[in-house]
Amino acid sequence: xxxxxxxxxxxxxxxxxxxxxxxxxxxxxxxxxxxxxxxxxxxxxxxxxxxxxxxxxxxxxxxxxxxxxxxxxxxxxxxxxxxxxxxxxxxxxxxxxxxxxxxxxxxxxxxxxxxxxxxxxxxxxxxxxxxxxxxxxxxxxxxxxxxxxxxxxxxxxxxxxxxxxxxxxxxxxxxxxxxxxxxxxxxxxxxxxxxxxxxxxxxxxxxxx
Numbered sequence: 001x002x003x004x005x006x007x008x009x010x011x012x013x014x015x016x017x018x019x020x021x022x023x024x025x026x027x028x029x030x031x032x033x034x035x036x037x038x039x040x041x042x043x044x045x046x047x048x049x050x051x052x053x054x055x056x057x058x059x060x061x062x063x064x065x066x067x068x069x070x071x072x073x074x075x076x077x078x079x080x081x082x083x084x085x086x087x088x089x090x091x092x093x094x095x096x097x098x099x100x101x102x103x104x105x106x107x108x109x110x111x112x113x114x115x116x117x118x119x120x121x122x123x124x125x126x127x128x129x130x131x132x133x134x135x136x137x138x139x140x141x142x143x144x145x146x147x148x149x150x151x152x153x154x155x156x157x158x159x160x161x162x163x164x165x166x167x168x169x170x171x172x173x174x175x176x177x178x179x180x181x182x183x184x185x186x187x188x189x190x191x192x193x194x195x196x197x198x199x200x201x202x203x204x205x206x207x208x209x
Contacts (some may be wrong), residue, residue: 002045027108173188
């Protein structure tokens with residue numbers, strides 16, 4: 001059975017102080033508003049409305065936790081980079097994201113969602129800059145790949161991999177389409193390898209640093 005299937009909603013939080021105690025390895029999903037993050041999560045989990053797909057990009061302000069059947073947690077972070085969100089709200093989200101990505105002890109990896117037609121925007125690079133120093137893996141999902149021709153897909157994939165090459169094996173990149181449901185197995189393989197790593201604690205044991 002799929003690693004992500006039967007994921008169950010656990011809690012939503014709006015500020016760092018609301019984070020639940022570490023309980024099992026966590027995999028964060030992040031991406032620019034309108035990059036297709038919620039659709040990707042729903043597709044990966046084979047669930048129509050597990051993650052909320054907003055008609056107004058940039059309005060999902062919460063960190064949502066979904067428990068997988070193996071005890072790990074999928075963490076859906078707020079979308080970032082949407083220009084029409086008020087500055088005060090944008091700064092609040094930025095603090096929430098940075099705090100979670102840099103301080104969460106049981107976070108084992110980051111799945112970074114980018115629209116394959118517009119990859120590696122400024123805020124994407126900021127997210128990588130926050131997370132990369134941890135040494136934990138980053139997996140880039142280039143979503144909406146069905147909008148590109150095969151030649152464009154190959155060109156985009158090669159360009160993103162080349163730019164992120166300095167990070168070495170810490171970063172992996174793939175094409176993904178929620179519409180065509182392509183790339184799901186690749187995500188499962190990569191994230192599954194994070195959760196089976198010997199460095200990952202048992203599901204009910206918080207990481208100690």
